[in-house]
Amino acid sequence: MQGDIARAVLDGASVIGLVDGSFETTAAVWHKEILFALAEGVAVLGAASMGALRAAECAQFGMVPVGRIAKAYLHGALDDDAAVALEFGPAELGSPPLTEALVDVEATLERLLEDRLITPLRARAALDHARSLFFKHRTIDALANGDAGFGLLYRENRASQKRLDALELVARLHGTVARRTPPPDGWEFAGSVFWDQALVVARR
Incomplete structure (x- = not known):
């Protein structure tokens, strides 16, 4: 923070x-x-x-x-920026991730393609769908979009870049x-009134 x-x-x-x-x-x-x-x-x-x-x-x-x-x-x-964003669960439960970051979706689809578990056409469709989802809604179930077989493949081969x-x-x-x-070389840090205030807070 x-x-x-x-x-x-x-x-x-x-x-x-x-x-x-x-x-x-x-x-x-x-x-x-x-x-x-x-x-x-x-x-x-x-x-x-x-x-x-x-x-x-x-x-x-x-x-x-x-x-x-x-x-x-x-x-x-x-x-x-949203390509790395996640929605997390409550802190009292350890803040578990509830959604998938787009960069991890891409990594998982790459793994599925490399292992020939899905076709390039299916991977492209899945990636396009993932990109269309708001990051807070990008769960594995939402990614599967009703395709239980794809959801299972995703969970079993999940990759995290x-x-x-x-x-x-x-x-x-x-x-x-x-x-x-x-x-x-080539630059100097420039302070400001706001930065001075931030340092006061940081020193507390």
């Missing part, structure tokens, strides 16, 4: 990995706090979901996009030197 990265920097972090975050019930991680971290010499890597989005947006300032999803956003192959990218980020973090380094 907004302020977490700023707090980590103030607490002395030298390496930060961003994977996911809230964006409706709470304010999302702010670009400004990522830039603050980079300006302080903190290595910031992003992958999978919110991390992939922010990494693509802040790559020119030194944030590192990790994994297939982040690189797709970076190079313009993916441009819809978000998970793969998150694991890649964790591996990269283990290989990142844990010390602050000079920020990239």
Whole structure:
């Protein structure tokens, strides 16, 4: 959530990995706090979901996009924020995902195609249908659209590109030197009244 990265920097972090975050019930991680971290010499890597989005947006300032999803956003192959969005269940139940991210639907359809469990025509129809669904409605049952056989195939062969990218980020973090380094040349962090207020909150 907004302020977490700023707090980590103030607490002395030298390496930060961003994977996911809230964006409706709470304010999302702010670009400004990522830039603050980079300006302080903190290595910031992003992958999978919110991390992939922010990494693509802040790559020119030194944030590192990790994994297939982040690189797709970076190079313009993916441009819809909702492609990584999920609806989650209540926190008291462990916040289980209730829907499928579009990037994971694509990964699952690729697996089904590679294993020759569906035809290219069926995969295209399924992907078009998935893209037509609002992210909060993109459940496996909604994806199956009345085709019980497809729903079963999907569940049995489900793939998660978000998970793969998150694991890649964790591996990269283990290989990142844990010390602050000079920020990239060519830009300076510009504060503001609003940023100063945000720092006051982060220090609490």
